[in-house]
Amino acid sequence: MLAxxxxxxxxLVALPFVAAVLLSLTNSSAGSLDVSFVGFRNFRAVVGNPVxxxxxxxxxxxxxxxxxLVIAFGNILARALMRRFRGKTIARFLILMPWAAPISLAxxxxxxxxDSTFSVINWVLKVVGYFGPGQWYYWLGDPTLGMVAIxxxxxxxxxxxxxxxxxxxxxxxxxxxxxxxxxxxxxxxxKAFYVTVPMMLxxxxxxxxxGVVFTFTDMSVVYLLTRGGPFNSTxxxxxxxxQDGVLGGDVGRGAAIAIFLLPVLVxxxxxxxxxxxxxxxx
Amino acid sequence: MRSAPTRRLGGLILHxxxxxxxTAFAVFPFYWMAITAFKQNADxxxxxxxxxxxxxxxxxxPTLDHLRILFGQTLYPTWLVNTLVIGAVVVAITxxxxxxxxxxxxxxxxxxxxxxxxxxxxxYLVPPTLLFIPFSRLMSVLGxxxxxxxxxxxxPTFTVPFCTWLLMGFFKSLPREIEESAMVDGxxxxxxxxxxxxxxxxxxxxxxxxxxxxxxxxxFVYSLTFISSxxxxxISVGVPVALVRGDVYYWGSLMAACLITSVPIAVLxxxxxxxxxxGFTVGAVK
Numbered sequence: 001m002l003a004x005x006x007x008x009x010x011x012l013v014a015l016p017f018v019a020a021v022l023l024s025l026t027n028s029s030a031g032s033l034d035v036s037f038v039g040f041r042n043f044r045a046v047v048g049n050p051v052x053x054x055x056x057x058x059x060x061x062x063x064x065x066x067x068x069l070v071i072a073f074g075n076i077l078a079r080a081l082m083r084r085f086r087g088k089t090i091a092r093f094l095i096l097m098p099w100a101a102p103i104s105l106a107x108x109x110x111x112x113x114x115d116s117t118f119s120v121i122n123w124v125l126k127v128v129g130y131f132g133p134g135q136w137y138y139w140l141g142d143p144t145l146g147m148v149a150i151x152x153x154x155x156x157x158x159x160x161x162x163x164x165x166x167x168x169x170x171x172x173x174x175x176x177x178x179x180x181x182x183x184x185x186x187x188x189x190x191k192a193f194y195v196t197v198p199m200m201l202x203x204x205x206x207x208x209x210x211g212v213v214f215t216f217t218d219m220s221v222v223y224l225l226t227r228g229g230p231f232n233s234t235x236x237x238x239x240x241x242x243q244d245g246v247l248g249g250d251v252g253r254g255a256a257i258a259i260f261l262l263p264v265l266v267x268x269x270x271x272x273x274x275x276x277x278x279x280x281x282x
Numbered sequence: 283m284r285s286a287p288t289r290r291l292g293g294l295i296l297h298x299x300x301x302x303x304x305t306a307f308a309v310f311p312f313y314w315m316a317i318t319a320f321k322q323n324a325d326x327x328x329x330x331x332x333x334x335x336x337x338x339x340x341x342x343x344p345t346l347d348h349l350r351i352l353f354g355q356t357l358y359p360t361w362l363v364n365t366l367v368i369g370a371v372v373v374a375i376t377x378x379x380x381x382x383x384x385x386x387x388x389x390x391x392x393x394x395x396x397x398x399x400x401x402x403x404x405x406y407l408v409p410p411t412l413l414f415i416p417f418s419r420l421m422s423v424l425g426x427x428x429x430x431x432x433x434x435x436x437x438p439t440f441t442v443p444f445c446t447w448l449l450m451g452f453f454k455s456l457p458r459e460i461e462e463s464a465m466v467d468g469x470x471x472x473x474x475x476x477x478x479x480x481x482x483x484x485x486x487x488x489x490x491x492x493x494x495x496x497x498x499x500x501x502f503v504y505s506l507t508f509i510s511s512x513x514x515x516x517i518s519v520g521v522p523v524a525l526v527r528g529d530v531y532y533w534g535s536l537m538a539a540c541l542i543t544s545v546p547i548a549v550l551x552x553x554x555x556x557x558x559x560x561g562f563t564v565g566a567v568k
Contacts, residue, residue: 002390002398005383005442012439013405019416028419073304080300091301093552094309100551101312101544102500104518109311109540112318112533120314120337123330136331160308168559206562217409220502224522238411245415246507255415262412269404 023255030249042256055228055235056260058147062236063216066154070211071204073155074162081163082170099160107224110153114139114225143233146226150234153221158214162207169203170196205275209268216264237261312541319538320344326534348534358539360513361520364430368516369498371434376441376494381487383442384449385475389458399450405443410503413439421508432508433516437501441494448493451560452486453479489557496547517543 024042028035046052081092098106113120116138125131139145173196181191219238222228228235228243235243237260245254317340318326325342328335335341352358387399417436418427426432456479464474480487498516505519512524521539525532551558 001382001386005379005402005446006398008379008438008442009402009405012436013408013413013443016413016416016420017408019419020412023416023419030418030422076300077304080297080304083297085297085301091305093548094305096308096552096555097312097544097548098308100496100548101540102502102518102547104502104522105540105543106311108522108536109315112531112537113311113314117329118327118337119330123333123337126331127333156307156311159304164555164559165562210562213407213409217411219411223506238409241411241415242503242507246418251415251419258412258415261409265407265409265412269407272404272407273400 020255020258023251024259026252028251028255030246030251038252042252043259046253046256051232051235052240052257054233055237055240055257058234059216059236059238061147062151062154063212066151066158066215067208067211069151069155070158070162071208073159074166074207077159077163078166078170081167095163096160098157099164103157103218103220104224106157107153107221110149110156111140111225114149116141140226141230143230146230146234149225150221153225154215154218157221158211161214162211165203165207165210166200169200169207172203173199202275205271209271209275213265213268217261312544315537315541315544318533319348319535319541320346321534322347323534348532348538351532352535352538352542356525356535357512357515357520358517358525358535361515361517364514364520365499365516365518368430368433368437369495372437372441372498373491373494375434375438376445377487377490379438379442380445380449380490381480381483383446384486385453385479385483387446387450388453388456399447402443402446405439406447410440410501414503414507417504418507427508428510428514430509430514433501433504436504436508437498440501441497444497445490445494448490448557448560449483449486452483452489456482486557489554492550492554493558496550499543499547 025037025039026035027038027041077095081088081095085091112118119137119139121139122131122137125137137145139149177195177199178191181195186194217238219236219242222234222236222239223242226234228239237257241254241257244250244257248254317338321340322342322345325340328337330337383402387395387402390398417432421427421432426435460478460482461471461474464478465471469477500518501516502518505516506523509515509519512520515524517539521536521543525536525539
């Protein structure tokens with residue numbers, strides 16, 4: 001009964017995955033069907049390119065900064081949502097919305113918020129007197145502000161996901177454990193370090209795992225907000241692979257860029273295996 | 283030393299402030315979509331340099347014009363139909379593949395069952411942005427560029443691993459004695475699954491239908507890569523790519539489209555939240 005699902009996965013995930021690696025070693029292009037093996041030429045060309053170096057750097061910066069913020073905020077928010085309060089159901093619904101909304105449409109909402117002429121953020125900054133005369137932020141037309149905008153959207157989108165995962169982790173710690181720690185005379189800090197954090201570790205790594213994978217491999221946010229601009233300064237690996245490999249038609253080169261996603265994905269896969277093994281033991 | 287009631291009040295205020303702040307952050311873009319969707323153009327396109335014009339409120343009476351344009355003069359209804367049709371076919375394929383697989387993995391004991399289920403879990407981690415390049419070759423070989431069939435063939439690559447995993451968890455929670463007793467009473471193995479296990483797993487199957495559908499509605503990368511005709515697009519690509527004419531953005535209609543598409547999915551996610559979390563955390567939370 002497993003056969004159909006396994007056959008599908010082998011045919012349309014495993015095989016294309018291998019094909020992605022092989023294509024990166026060829027001169028394949030969208031226009032023609034003949035393909036020849038070119039060794040590491042694509043990789044050499046890609047690695048020497050400053051746009052690629054910037055994209056590689058950006059991919060790590062976006063992932064790292066947004067995940068640090070997401071895990072920090074997610075912990076605060078999850079703890080706040082664990083308590084009983086009036087309006088909890090509606091608060092939970094509203095906080096979850098960014099994760100449920102289709103990413104391209106949500107990013108479009110942000111595109112309008114960051115608009116160069118009509119940005120509501122600029123209006124607020126001007127009204128509160130933050131802007132000097134003639135000062136203005138072109139959110140998506142400036143490399144630094146563009147990166148801030150992209151990280152903001154990633155944090156906004158991943159925060160609900162991590163929060164609900166962390167809530168699941170927090171509520172899985174039995175009350176007896178806390179009681180036992182209280183009886184043994186543990187203070188708030190030592191309880192956090194010796195009880196909550198170790199018991200939360202598997203679930204924390206699940207939240208981090210998916211957060212990293214989704215942010216690291218995403219191209220929708222960059223593609224829709226900045227198109228990688230201005231001057232290719234905000235590209236990430238995925239959006240650059242799309243630009244060169246799909247729009248530009250240089251399949252081999254696009255594949256070579258996308259391959260650079262692999263090392264991080266492999267690390268994440270190993271982490272998953274360790275987590276699942278530890279959960280088995282527990 | 284502050285007194286206990288003061289400290290408790292402080293904690294209460296801090297708690298409400300945290301909730302309020304994060305809720306505002308989460309919901310602001312949706313509030314912004316909503317107010318934009320109903321504002322008149324004259325109220326909408328006032329430069330942010332004008333500090334006298336408060337953009338947070340309706341300065342002129344709200345209007346339904348943008349909605350009328352969206353449903354009457356754009357291809358939004360067509361994209362909606364495309365998305366739902368592709369979604370329905372993908373859901374059907376997903377069910378056919380994942381219900382037997384989820385059941386088999388739940389009942390398969392020993393090392394092989396475990397290895398297979400972890401293997402399927404790992405396919406979660408293979409991202410569309412790595413696969414779109416080989417798929418673009420595959421689709422040109424199959425002659426499926428710019429066809430909805432391309433998406434129907436590809437979308438199960440992300441619905442199948444997720445839904446197999448979800449269903450496996452579901453079937454594991456059903457005791458195998460249920461099928462065994464049916465087989466003692468004279469049912470065949472397939473009959474036992476069909477008459478006993480499947481009806482009991484109905485909530486799990488419903489969850490799979492909902493999530494496969496929402497994953498299809500949310501998908502952007504493959505749809506952007508493989509569909510170039512405006513008439514064949516799905517919502518997630520049609521709205522950002524084709525509702526924008528050159529440099530002119532119809533922000534009112536755009537934001538209406540974003541809001542109308544997002545809210546139903548948010549409601550569904552909320553209803554199925556607990557089962558959805560279970561799909562991600564099987565193994566890490568008991």
